[in-house]
Amino acid sequence: MASPKSKVPAQSEKKPLPGPRDGSNAKPSPRPARSRTLYSPAEVHEIFRRFAVQRPEPKGELEHVNPFTLLVAVVLSAQATDAGVNKATRALFKVADTPRKMLDLGEARVGDYIRTIGLWRNKAKNVIALSQALIRDHGGEVPDSRDELVKLPGVGRKTANVVLNMAFGQHTMAVDTHIFRIGNRIGLAPGKTPDQVEQGLLKIIPDEYMRHAHHWLILHGRYVCKARKPDCPACVIADLCKAQEKTTSVPAPLVEIAPLEEASGIQ
Numbered sequence: 096m097a098s099p100k101s102k103v104p105a106q107s108e109k110k111p112l113p114g115p116r117d118g119s120n121a122k123p124s125p126r127p128a129r130s131r132t133l134y135s136p137a138e139v140h141e142i143f144r145r146f147a148v149q150r151p152e153p154k155g156e157l158e159h160v161n162p163f164t165l166l167v168a169v170v171l172s173a174q175a176t177d178a179g180v181n182k183a184t185r186a187l188f189k190v191a192d193t194p195r196k197m198l199d200l201g202e203a204r205v206g207d208y209i210r211t212i213g214l215w216r217n218k219a220k221n222v223i224a225l226s227q228a229l230i231r232d233h234g235g236e237v238p239d240s241r242d243e244l245v246k247l248p249g250v251g252r253k254t255a256n257v258v259l260n261m262a263f264g265q266h267t268m269a270v271d272t273h274i275f276r277i278g279n280r281i282g283l284a285p286g287k288t289p290d291q292v293e294q295g296l297l298k299i300i301p302d303e304y305m306r307h308a309h310h311w312l313i314l315h316g317r318y319v320c321k322a323r324k325p326d327c328p329a330c331v332i333a334d335l336c337k338a339q340e341k342t343t344s345v346p347a348p349l350v351e352i353a354p355l356e357e358a359s360g361i362q
Contacts (some may be wrong), residue, residue, distance in 0.1 A: 116301035122293075132299050133282030133337045146311035146329045148349050153310035155261055157181065162237040164188050164263035165227070167197070167222055169257045170249045171226035175212045183209045194226035194235050222251030240262040253289070256309070268293045273316025274309070280320065281338040 134137065160164040164184070172180045180249040189207040191197040197205065225247040229235055237258065244255035256269035270278070270289040274296070278284040284295030294296055300308050319326050325333035327333055327342040334346045 104290060114232055129321065132284055132295060134250050134299070136299070136301075136337070138297050138335055139283075140304075141333050142299050142335055143308060143311065144350055145301060145346075146315065147304060147307070149331060149352055150307075150311060153307050153314060155257075155310060158188075160186060160188060160192055160224075162258065163194060163197075164192050165262055166225070166237055166244075166247075166250070166254070166258050169254045170221060171209060171212055171218050171227070173218075173249075173254075174214060183212050187240065194229040197228065218249065224248035225250065225341065239265070256293075260306075264306065266297075266302070267298075267309070268296045268305075269309055270296075270315060271320075273320075273342040274312045276322060277320050279311055279315050280325075280340075281336050 117209065130242065134142070137246050157165065157168040159168050167188075168180055168184055171317060187205070191200045201220050202223045205222055209215045209219060209222075212218065221355075228247050229237065232246075233243070235265055239259065239262075241252070241255045241259060244250050244258060245252060251272060253269045256267040259265040259267045260269065266356045268274070270293045275286075275289050275292050279294060280285060280291035282307070284299065286292040286295055296308070296312075297305075304311075315330075316322075319330050325341065327336075328345075328346050329349050330341075331341075331349050334343060334344050336344075
């Protein structure tokens with residue numbers, strides 16, 4: 096299928112490719128118009144400016160050592176906590192940090208490492224199958240295209256977006272439960288589905304903040320704008336927030352917070 100106006104190179108040597116914000120080289124499917132954001136462009140810019148001051152270099156909480164282990168960790172994280180995944184993969188990645196090593200380990204032994212994770216049997220099967228696919232179709236390398244990533248066993252749109260953003264620096268937005276909640280709760284990007292929220296966020300977030308927007312929103316949802324009860328007094332955007340249930344309009348002090356314990360970065 097023909098690409099949109101801007102053409103994205105098929106491969107990049109190691110240089111991060113912001114590329115299309117949807118992470119795909121293919122022409123996007125038409126999507127119905129959804130509710131607009133409740134915020135002006137200036138307000139959106141200020142929201143992410145403050146997040147950037149809080150966390151200049153936000154990090155994901157899934158531990159990994161390269162794009163392959165990141166991909167595996169994200170696949171394993173479905174319906175599981177990051178902490179639970181990290182506990183299981185620390186030992187696994189010490190013995191299998193490439194598709195070939197994972198394949199040599201075998202499904203049964205992979206299952207032994209991850210049996211504390213929900214749905215571990217099916218996930219072990221997917222990890223072996225995606226390792227086989229990477230070796231067979233991509234020379235053992237993780238592809239930097241969503242079109243190719245979503246063809247891998249156990250990899251959906253959200254997983255592909257996380258890998259494209261964290262491993263290849265692409266300007267994608269992986270909508271998890273935290274981001275979906277924030278998009279709707281505060282009216283930043285209302286939508287009935289994760290895809291609609293994703294498209295709304297991609298449309299309004301300034302380019303200068305897209306690289307880390309995914310992590311800022313996840314961390315804000317995980318530690319401040321929580322599911323059961325948002326911690327509004329700890330919110331740096333309380334004065335801008337348009338959520339009906341907010342309890343204060345006084346923003347928390349805008350200071351850089353201590354970063355999470357840094358996981359092993361991508362080489």
